[in-house]
Structure formats: C-alpha cells, structure tokens
Amino acid sequence: MGRIGILTDDKHPLRAAIVLAVGFNLFTLVVFTVSGWARGPESLHESLVLGLPMMLVDGFVGFQLYFVLRRTERLQPVPRWGLVTIAVVAVALVQALWDTQLRIWADTLTMDLRQSYIRAATLNTYNSGMLAGLFAFQTAYMALQRNQSLLDEARQREREAQMLALRFQLNPHFLFNTLNAISSLVVLRRTDEAESMIDRLSSFLRGSLAADPDRMVSVEDEFEMLDNYLDIESVRFGERLVTAIHLPHELARAQVPPFLLQPLVENAVKYAVAPSRSQVRVEIAARERDGLLELEVSDSGSDAEGVGSGTGVGLANVRERLRLSFGSEGRIQVHKDMDGFRVTLTMPLNLPPVPAERPLTIAA
Incomplete structure (x- = not known):
C-alpha cells in the first residue's frame, strides 16, 4: 500500500489518523526549525532545543481532536x-x-509571560484548526471510499442477479x-429415439447445472455443450439437420x-x-478478427420469416448478456437474406495463460 493508501486506509482508520497527525507535526517541526534558522543562530538553537519536546506534547494533545470528530460524527x-x-x-x-512553560524552563522567554501565552495560543489555535480540518477531510474521504465500495459491490450483485436471471430464462425455454x-416421439411410438433423447438431455442438463452463470468458460466447452444440444435435436429432425462446428485450435x-450461443442455435433449429x-x-464458428473474438451462428434455412420478430428470449437475451459482460465492447450483428440467417457476436479476446506443467517428482 502506498503512502496515500495508508492515509486513507478505511480498514484501519485510527492508524491512518496517527500517520496523518505524525506527518502534520513533522511538517510543523520542519517549518519551526527553518524559521529559527532564518532568524539567526540564537533562534535556531532555541528551535532545536524546544522543537522536539514541544511537538511531542502538542501532537499528543492535538490528536485528541480525532476522537472528538469521531464521537460527534x-x-x-x-x-x-x-x-x-x-x-x-x-x-x-x-x-x-505547555509551550510557554517549556520556554520558561529553557530560559528562552523573550517577551512578557501574558503576551507569550497569547501568541502561543493564537498559533496553536491555527495549527489545531488545520489538524481538525485534515482529520475531517480524511474521515469524509474514507467514508466516500467506503460508500463507493458498497456501491460497486451493489452493482456487482445486481449484475450477478441479472446474469442469473437471464440464465434461468433460458432453461425453461429449452426444456x-x-x-x-x-x-x-412417444406419441409416435418412436421409443428408441425418445430414450436416446432423454439420455442426451440428462447429459446436457448435468453440464448445465454444474456451470456457474457468472464465470467464464472456454469456447471449447461452450461448443461442446452446443454439440450435445444439437445431438438432442438431431433425434427429432434426423437428416433434415446437418451441423458443422469450426473452432481453431488457438x-x-x-x-x-x-x-451465450444456446438461444441463437435454438432459434436456428x-x-x-x-x-x-x-x-x-x-454452423457454429469462432474466429479472431482485429484482436477481437467473433462467434457466429448461421443457418441455411431460406424460410426465416419469423426470426426477426419471433426470437423472444433469443437475441434479446444474448444482447443483454453481452452488455453485462463486456459493456460497449460486446456487439451483436444480425444478417438475414435468401440464403438463411446469420448472427455474429464480437467481444474482447480473453486468452488465459497456458498453465505450466507440474514438474515430475520421482520418489527415491
């Protein structure tokens, strides 16, 4: 933690206040010493003799203002x-x-006792007021930091809740x-196909329930899940459904x-x-373009009249999840023509480092 971090450490406010008070009194001591040096050798000697004991006691007494501010907040x-x-x-x-008594003990009193006390009281009122103001600013800044942290946490919780709601929106639709x-299939007495579909559905849901809706997954895992989904749909449509998945190794x-892509594939079907x-x-494909990741779902169905208005949770869900995950860096493009329908998602390319291989340990 840097110096500024120590001064605004909301977890240890007393320590931060002590650091601030020590810094303020050291600065005052330096100013007091430089002022004595500028006035001449005698004043410098007086500053060196009186400076440290004066600031130790004055600093301790002045620090009580911190507790006054905390108890009256x-x-x-x-x-x-x-x-x-x-x-x-x-x-x-x-x-x-204390300052006046210290001058009496050191025999450095150069003016009337009453005048010396009034002068010391005036200077110390200014210094104490400055220190109280610094304490107040420090406390207010830490409160602002704390509130900002709570606001950020609330926004994160809201984002997590939105992501979870969007995820739960998909499952009933798919199911x-x-x-x-x-x-x-059961009504048509295609029992073998129905059993096969149930088995594949079980495998699909097992992976679905294990996934964390707020945690990223690899494109490989996402495409594998879509492959399982298309396997389920292939039982319904047989040879009418032909699939292709393109995923570069890198x-x-x-x-x-x-x-992310499930509602798009579901719409295509x-x-x-x-x-x-x-x-x-x-077809489902992934590619890199200009340092960004593009994911694309396309179909060759020429009869796609209902897609634009009938996507329901599909495009809206994907668009919202892109916004929550990537902000303005997540984009969605929809292209519809006589050859079919294509949706392209663009997002930051996030490639985690390859985990280092663990060294082989051979027992003696």
Missing part, C-alpha cells in the same frame, strides 16, 4: 462543528500552556421445447459467458430447421 452539522470549535480552542490553550419433442481456450422440408445446415 452522528450529530447535526451545527452542534457538531460547535463542539469541534470548542475542542480546538481548548486544545490550543493546553498546548499554549419446454425438448420435453415437447420427447412427448411427440481459440479453444478463449473465455466467453456460458450458454426452431425457425430454420423445424419448418423446412429439406435439409438445413446449422
């Missing part, structure tokens, strides 16, 4: 600062009494479609939000494969 401004002002004057009077497909470890009587190709 719940009061309204007028009574609080009224009490602080009284405390500043009281501290200055005690400091002036409804899959269970409806299983029900159709992008396999890139980090993305989990289940629902709006391109399901209504088509011919074969439809669904």
Whole structure:
C-alpha cells in the first residue's frame, strides 16, 4: 500500500489518523526549525532545543481532536462543528500552556509571560484548526471510499442477479421445447429415439447445472455443450439437420459467458430447421478478427420469416448478456437474406495463460 493508501486506509482508520497527525507535526517541526534558522543562530538553537519536546506534547494533545470528530460524527452539522470549535480552542490553550512553560524552563522567554501565552495560543489555535480540518477531510474521504465500495459491490450483485436471471430464462425455454419433442416421439411410438433423447438431455442438463452463470468458460466447452444440444435435436429432425462446428485450435481456450450461443442455435433449429422440408445446415464458428473474438451462428434455412420478430428470449437475451459482460465492447450483428440467417457476436479476446506443467517428482 502506498503512502496515500495508508492515509486513507478505511480498514484501519485510527492508524491512518496517527500517520496523518505524525506527518502534520513533522511538517510543523520542519517549518519551526527553518524559521529559527532564518532568524539567526540564537533562534535556531532555541528551535532545536524546544522543537522536539514541544511537538511531542502538542501532537499528543492535538490528536485528541480525532476522537472528538469521531464521537460527534452522528450529530447535526451545527452542534457538531460547535463542539469541534470548542475542542480546538481548548486544545490550543493546553498546548499554549505547555509551550510557554517549556520556554520558561529553557530560559528562552523573550517577551512578557501574558503576551507569550497569547501568541502561543493564537498559533496553536491555527495549527489545531488545520489538524481538525485534515482529520475531517480524511474521515469524509474514507467514508466516500467506503460508500463507493458498497456501491460497486451493489452493482456487482445486481449484475450477478441479472446474469442469473437471464440464465434461468433460458432453461425453461429449452426444456419446454425438448420435453415437447420427447412427448411427440412417444406419441409416435418412436421409443428408441425418445430414450436416446432423454439420455442426451440428462447429459446436457448435468453440464448445465454444474456451470456457474457468472464465470467464464472456454469456447471449447461452450461448443461442446452446443454439440450435445444439437445431438438432442438431431433425434427429432434426423437428416433434415446437418451441423458443422469450426473452432481453431488457438481459440479453444478463449473465455466467453456460458450458454451465450444456446438461444441463437435454438432459434436456428426452431425457425430454420423445424419448418423446412429439406435439409438445413446449422454452423457454429469462432474466429479472431482485429484482436477481437467473433462467434457466429448461421443457418441455411431460406424460410426465416419469423426470426426477426419471433426470437423472444433469443437475441434479446444474448444482447443483454453481452452488455453485462463486456459493456460497449460486446456487439451483436444480425444478417438475414435468401440464403438463411446469420448472427455474429464480437467481444474482447480473453486468452488465459497456458498453465505450466507440474514438474515430475520421482520418489527415491
């Protein structure tokens, strides 16, 4: 922690106040010594003799203002600062009494006792007021830091809740479609296909429940989950569904939000494969472009009239998750033509370092 961090350490406010008080009194001691040097040898000798004991006692007495400020912080401004002002004057009077007595003991009193006391009281009132102001500023700054930390934490919790809500929004949607497909297979007495679909659904849900909605996963894991999903759908559509997944080896470890592409693939199946009587190709691809990661889901279904308005949780869900995860750096592009439908997601390319191999230990 740097010097500024020590002065604004909200976890140890007393320590931060002590550091501030020591710094303030050391600065005052330096100014007192330089002033004595500028006035001549006698004044410098006086400053060297009196400076340290004066600042030790004055610093200890002045530090009591910190406790006054802390114990009055719940009061309204007028009574609080009224009490602080009284405390500043009281501290200055005690400091002036010590400073004057110290000059008497050192035989350096150069003016009338009453005048010396008034002069010392005036200077100490100014110093004590400055120190109280610094304590107040330090406390206010630490409170601002604390509130900012709480605000950041609240925003993070809100983001986590939004991400979780978006994730939970997907599961019922997917489950409804899959269970409806299983029900159709059972009605058609295609029991072998229904059993196969149930097995694949179990594997898919096992991976889904294990995933943390707020933790990134590798593109490889994301594509593997989509491959499992398409395996489930292939039971419904047979040869009508043809899939292709393109993942360059160097992008396999890139980090993305989990289940980011599922609603896009689900839309491709629902709006391109399901209504088509011919074969439809669904492709999933990853590539790097200009230092960014692009993920793309496309289909060759020419009958995609319902996609623009019927995506429901699909595009809206993906767009919101991109915003929550990457802010303005996450973008979504939708392209629709006679050859089908294509959605491209762009986001920062986050490649974690390759873990170092553990050294082989051979037992003696």
